[in-house]
Amino acid sequence: MVKPVKTIGLQRATLAGEVRGEIERMIVSGELAAGEKLNELSLSNVMGVSRGTVREAIRSLADSGLIDLIANRGAFVHRTTLTEARNLYDLRGAIFAMACAAAARRLREGAEARLIAQLERNLEQMRNAYANGDTAKYYALNIEFHDMLLAASGNPKAKVTYDNLVREMHQFRRRGLSLVTNVAESITEHEAITAAIASGDEDAARRAAFDHITGGFSRYMTLAEPQSNSDA
CATH class of the missing domain: 1.20.120.530 (GntR ligand-binding domain-like)
Structure with a gap:
């Protein structure tokens, strides 16, 4: 039997993906500078989404090389050596x-x-x-x-x-x-x-x-x- 699609989960995943894309664009364009700390509250207000969605998007970017997650300090735009x-x-x-x-x-x-x-x-x-x-x-x-x-x-x-x-x-x-x-x-x-x-x-x-x-x-x-x- 095919299980029903969980549309709420899909919507959340899609939204987090869109937020990820926007944060990535801001980093690549220089709007978010190297070494800058990512402010979840500020980003959520600008994008009109929850802090949880922003946090999810930031975590998904951690493997891209664009963001550094530092324990007890937060997420920062990677500064390339x-x-x-x-x-x-x-x-x-x-x-x-x-x-x-x-x-x-x-x-x-x-x-x-x-x-x-x-x-x-x-x-x-x-x-x-x-x-x-x-x-x-x-x-x-x-x-x-x-x-x-x-x-x-x-x-x-x-x-x-x-x-x-x-x-x-x-x-x-x-x-x-x-x-x-x-x-x-x-x-x-x-x-x-x-x-x-x-x-x-x-x-x-x-x-x-x-x-x-x-x-x-x-x-x-x-x-x-x-x-x-x-x-x-």
């Missing part, structure tokens, strides 16, 4: 390089016929954002550029892993693109990736992609070192 940053960049570089090589191969084999046009359109929008000094717009376009390439790799599992890494890296990725000069370097690297994929050259695409992620880490470190010295 430089060692963690380097490890995340290494992982992201490996996956992105693989994805770009796969995209180049698939393009050469006749798949992803619209990819280069989409990348070129994105690049033009990036150049416009750079010309206007709009780093926030550039950041959004940068995410779109990478998403297109991960999708073009034809490897859904790689994209899921990549997306999880990107969520953890939000703090230093955004900071690394906070200067207009860094945006210029990033655009040049995106152009190299696009050219390599357009030629169907897997090795060139892999190298250009890995160099781009390495460049991103260097840009972040340029900004992070003064902060590290001031904390010493």
Whole structure:
């Protein structure tokens, strides 16, 4: 005999999932800063839900790398160390390089016929954002550029892993693109990736992609070192 569905339980689970998604968005966007304590009462008032629902959502985020649960102190937005940053960049570089090589191969084999046009359109929008000094717009376009390439790799599992890494890296990725000069370097690297994929050259695409992620880490470190010295 089929048991009746417990709709109240499903509604609660769905609501907690929506709250989790909103808290995750606030962290990734920077509305909740690294090291900031999550105030259950404040969040519940803002979202119009119970503290219990917020607490459930926060606990479900504990395994995402975005939140640290500290006994007798509460939940805090995770503050990424430089060692963690380097490890995340290494992982992201490996996956992105693989994805770009796969995209180049698939393009050469006749798949992803619209990819280069989409990348070129994105690049033009990036150049416009750079010309206007709009780093926030550039950041959004940068995410779109990478998403297109991960999708073009034809490897859904790689994209899921990549997306999880990107969520953890939000703090230093955004900071690394906070200067207009860094945006210029990033655009040049995106152009190299696009050219390599357009030629169907897997090795060139892999190298250009890995160099781009390495460049991103260097840009972040340029900004992070003064902060590290001031904390010493």
